[in-house]
Amino acid sequence: xxxxxxxxxxxxxxxxxxxxxxxxxxxxxxxxxxxxxxxxxxxxxxxxxxxxxxxxxxxxxxxxxxxxxxxxxxxxxxxxxxxxxxxxxxxxxxxxxxxxxxxxxxxxxxxxxxxxxxxxxxxxxxxxxxxxxxxxxxxxxxxxxxxxxxxxxxxxxxxxxxxxxxxxxxxxxxxxxxxxxxxxxxxxxxxxxxxxxxxxxxxxxxxxxxxxxxxxxxxxxxxxxxxxxxxxxxxxxxxxxxxxxxxxxxxxxxxxxxxxxxxxxxxxxxxxxxxxxxxxxxxxxxxxxxxxxxxxxxxxxxxxxxxxxxxxxxxxxxxxxxxxxxxxxxxxxxxxxxxxxxxxxxxxxxxxxxxxxxxxxxxxxxxxxxxxxxxxxxxxxxxxx
Numbered sequence: 001x002x003x004x005x006x007x008x009x010x011x012x013x014x015x016x017x018x019x020x021x022x023x024x025x026x027x028x029x030x031x032x033x034x035x036x037x038x039x040x041x042x043x044x045x046x047x048x049x050x051x052x053x054x055x056x057x058x059x060x061x062x063x064x065x066x067x068x069x070x071x072x073x074x075x076x077x078x079x080x081x082x083x084x085x086x087x088x089x090x091x092x093x094x095x096x097x098x099x100x101x102x103x104x105x106x107x108x109x110x111x112x113x114x115x116x117x118x119x120x121x122x123x124x125x126x127x128x129x130x131x132x133x134x135x136x137x138x139x140x141x142x143x144x145x146x147x148x149x150x151x152x153x154x155x156x157x158x159x160x161x162x163x164x165x166x167x168x169x170x171x172x173x174x175x176x177x178x179x180x181x182x183x184x185x186x187x188x189x190x191x192x193x194x195x196x197x198x199x200x201x202x203x204x205x206x207x208x209x210x211x212x213x214x215x216x217x218x219x220x221x222x223x224x225x226x227x228x229x230x231x232x233x234x235x236x237x238x239x240x241x242x243x244x245x246x247x248x249x250x251x252x253x254x255x256x257x258x259x260x261x262x263x264x265x266x267x268x269x270x271x272x273x274x275x276x277x278x279x280x281x282x283x284x285x286x287x288x289x290x291x292x293x294x295x296x297x298x299x300x301x302x303x304x305x306x307x308x309x310x311x312x313x314x315x316x317x318x319x320x321x322x323x324x325x326x327x328x329x330x331x332x333x334x335x336x337x338x339x340x341x342x343x344x345x346x347x348x349x350x351x352x353x354x355x356x357x358x359x360x361x362x363x364x365x366x367x368x369x370x371x372x373x374x375x376x377x378x379x380x381x382x383x384x385x
Contacts, residue, residue, distance in 0.1 A: 037170025059111030125335020216339030295330025311337025
């Protein structure tokens with residue numbers, strides 16, 4: 001039974017009627033462009049084949065009923081009028097936050113029955129929360145005929161996560177889930193939300209991109225993410241710009257000099273400015289067909305996240321070092337940091353060797369065995385039936 005049939009059958013079992021529709025929204029991997037999104041910079045995610053799937057029907061009585069096949073809980077029933085920011089610390093905050101954000105923006109959402117399931121690994125830095133938000137936003141947008149464009153849905157979902165959940169994330173994850181196309185990476189300018197779909201078909205060129213989930217769980221709202229964001233905002237204020245995106249790469253050294261003894265802020269600024277430039281380099285290489293040449297740029301990105309942004313961990317560093325020693329074209333941590341996943345760009349012929357080397361390195365270090373899978377650039381959010 002496929003995901004659509006499963007979630008449809010689960011809905012019928014829970015609520016005693018057929019859903020009005022079934023939708024899916026993917027998790028994402030970020031190829032390059034980390035912690036640039038809340039600095040008005042550039043990012044380059046692509047959608048995974050792993051999705052959150054939701055069966056949904058409208059209600060007219062101001063009630064929201066939520067159920068997840070992945071959580072050992074019954075149906076959670078909420079009154080729409082009671083939804084309030086940071087009132088919920090459970091998984092239900094993500095879909096409820098979307099309903100709250102839509103209603104806050106004046107959209108006539110009168111209630112819903114929702115049954116969800118997800119194959120996006122949670123806590124792995126692959127945007128399982130954004131997938132949940134986007135699938136609910138797309139379903140409600142369709143059912144209530146809200147006429148929202150994909151970028152507007154992404155904005156609603158970001159507001160749900162920032163204000164309702166209380167996690168200070170940027171716009172990338174929700175936009176990737178809502179807007180990516182199969183066989184492409186999404187070059188997104190997070191300032192004006194302009195998008196370009198960049199062809200990224202590794203299989204056709206004899207390459208693969210592996211995701212290595214270290215099984216080290218991270219939580220964005222635990223303060224470290226917020227500290228980095230505040231540090232970036234301090235850097236922009238000290239340099240007299242709206243956002244770090246406004247510091248040209250050619251003027252980075254002069255900008256760092258102006259920050260004087262603000263060592264921590266200097267490190268954050270250096271990462272963001274160089275990372276924006278790395279995104280532009282990757283776009284240029286992919287457009288000119290030099291896909292293998294992006295490998296060293298990924299490695300540079302990891303070093304910057306490890307040494308300047310300081311959000312790596314021993315497990316992520318071990319993946320990168322082991323993969324490169326095993327012949328990978330490039331590797332870096334991906335996502336918010338402090339655990340989660342790394343990506344490895346490799347020739348197709350080297351996949352098994354590199355996977356085995358990483359697994360053996362983790363065993364030798366006494367770490368939990370990692371989960372390794374291939375990341376195939378996939379379609380964004382969509383209605384299944």
